[in-house]
Amino acid sequence: MISSKELNVYYRQVHVLKDISFEIQKGEICSVVGANGAGKSTLINSLSRILPLKSGSISFNGEDISQYPPHRVVELGLIQVPEGRKLFPSLTVLENLELGAYQRRAKEKREDTLREVFSLFPILDKRRAQLAGTLSGGEQQMLALGRGLMSLPRLLMMDEPSLGLAPLIVKQMFNTIKQINVSGVTILLVEQNARKALAISDSGFVIENGKITISGKGSEIAENEHTRKAFLGL
């Protein structure tokens, strides 16, 4: 589905990603595990083509997207649900969702997708005319996810979707992620809550200081001695 080859990325003057190579298969849930500042968000933003690559390449569905601008990547179905949600606070819930389907491919099916999103998150339907900025944290996260789904993702990258949510809602969130995956969307998950994330993941890799140190199946990583100590708090 997506693969990168010897990716090197700088953020300002700092060499954040060093020779990152990985591959995610279609239909998988893949978790990226790592400490704060290890380069997880940088990786996602590099894949979204927001950050410039120093060297290396990214291929998505067999297409080299290394030189694409962010909006073309979205058109291809490589969608990011960012950390901190990045909603449009003074636009309504409905407008936020509609903007999710801004690209032509998604726009054509906008009404259908909207119905699906509302059935997945009925609360958003109830709040459709409300300004996004007035929603609760959990509702905002749903809206962010809903907006991402409106883009008709083929690969959905989620950056810290459970951050700042109540435990009950976190649980719902992971259920929803699984549900989305079952409907045929490949998922790349970056989570602080590494244990929960790896539990639902088919594969995963660990980033430390900008380098991939361990990779493999989700269960393998969860059982790895080093990961257990460093990231799972066991």
Place this chain on the structure above:
Amino acid sequence: MKRYPLLKMSFTLSLVLIIGLCFIFTSSAFAAPKEVKVGLIYPVSGPLASVGKRCVNGHEYAVKLINEQGGIKSMGGAKIKLIVADSEGKPEIGMSETEKLITRENVAVVMGAWQSAVTFPTTQVAEKYKTPYIVPLAVADAITERGFKYTFRTGMTATINANLAFDIIKWLGEKTGKKAKTVAILNEDSLWGDSTAKTWEKNAGNYGLKVVGKFMYNKAATDLSPTITKMKSLKPDIVLQCAYTTDAILITKQMHEMDFNCMARIPSGGGYADPKFVKAAGKLGENLIVNMIFHPSAKGPGTKVQDTNADYQKSYEGEMDEYVTTAFDATWVLKDALERAASADRKKLRDAISKTNINTNNSPVLEAYDFKFNEKGQVPNPTGVAAQIQNGKMLAIHPDNVAVTKPVYPVPTWKDRGLR
């Protein structure tokens, strides 16, 4: 007696040396004719550049004639060289530019600066450096009221100019039998407008006129209709005005818009004297009477005005209006003083200027009065020209000795002119 030839030889040698030296000095003086550097300070960029450039043209044209006619003869044909500095219409920039003219360019004399607000501080700079400063046109009285030794004004003061407006009102009344009784004053709020308006307010009574309202505005105004409405409710016979070009256009348009009518609007020169105003105001400007310092339609002694004006237009755009003419005349005053001083020394030049005595009838100057200075450095009795726009042309109507046509007075209402 052996020593005698030696003495004789040394004497001869010294003589040869002295003559030689003299020759070297004088020959170098002749080889490169002297130049007299004259500094000009005007707003040649910015919103007032349109007028500033015409002032510069007046100086340039006079200098061209002077240099063509052999320069300053008493200085071995020294040519006048103008150095133009840009005040941008701002007092603080005017000051630093004047200082540069005096200290870096080392000019013998400065001329400028049209706007009173700029002339005021720049003459002060010149006074500090004991450099003569000739003011052709900048009317604030205070400019020559500060006891300065180096400031000379060849033109009007606001008081003289303001009183001329009353002379015109009086003359119009006598000529047509329709006497105005009340005046309103509408002026922009810089030093020029303010000082002129204050003089009008103070002196109107002396001419049997009552001031019914006084209105001030900033020349950057975009809408003056509320002010005009307020003035309309006071029904003045005459409106006396001080305006620059842009606000003159705005006021003219909005007086029409608000259907403001009176016997006559008599603005004091400024923007109303700008030919661009006449063009821009079009039909709305018709029959306006402008109290001007000079207008080229005026009859002069012989055909001097017409000839000079025609020759001027061969090299420059536009007529010799008051800006061009006052600058032109001031330059001739300077030339006369340089001839008598035979030196570009600032002190000697100042003394020569103070002793100026030029009769307009046998001098190239165009304005119809004699140039001499009182102890304040002011020409005591300058006269002006009142002109009226008739069929789109400014024509001199007052005083009688320069008039080329009769006044239309009272000015017909907008309705009577078919404009409403």
Place this chain on the structure above:
Amino acid sequence: MNWEIFFQALTSGILTGGLFALVAVGLTMILGVLKIINFAHGEFLMLGMYMTYWLCTLFNMDPYLTLIITIPAFFFFGVIIQRWLINPILDAPMEIQILLTLGLFIFLANLAQLLFGPHVRSIETAYTFKILTIGSVNFASTRLIMFIFAIIFTTALYIFLKKTDLGKAIRACSEESYGAMLVGINVKRVYMIAFGIGTACAAAAGSLAMPIYYVNPHIGATFVMTAFVVVVLGGMGNFMGALVGGFIIGLAESFGAVILSASLKQLVTFTIFVLILLLRPTGLFGTKRS
């Protein structure tokens, strides 16, 4: 103040306010979407006036007909400026961006002076002499037409921003450009369009003002100073704020001129400006941004 003067001041304030609103809407749009203070805004207005002046003078066009040329022409002019001048420095520090728009302001003013000279120019059209009178209130037909067009343009722009996808995308970019990028909005393109619209607003205001005022290379500053006050008053980047603010300032100047003096009407404007900054720095319609 009698009723005659009151109603005249009210009418003048509202009519002039319409123009201020149109200028300010363009300025606030650029500020809101691009987060750039566009000091050259007044120069676009000035160039719009010149375009109308020349089209009227050379081709005898109706001044209001020239809008169909000035609006698209200045839209593209704005797009080009954004594409080649501003996009390259979007990530630069704010001082650099301010210097750039200031430089553009000086460049355009001087370019106009070079091309058209420092003279004041004004047009005379069939409308010039049509004055409307309602009761004791007088106003030029040109002033009313200017007002009506200004309202039509701002309303159309408001509907565009509210109802169309592109309009929503522009609002999205102004709120959260990062989020906008992630939903596949070509942010740089939206910036170009927003700058184009802002420029077109200024130029349209210039075209509408031409039959009433006059043009010289320095007229821009006269209007844009007021527009800056309006933008701050309404809340930086706030569309409705700019619209309402335009009318507030129009009325404040108008009544200020009657009650105090025309010389002091800018004092009224800037007193409002300072009070807003002190008491409600986010402006009348602004919201606190985290």
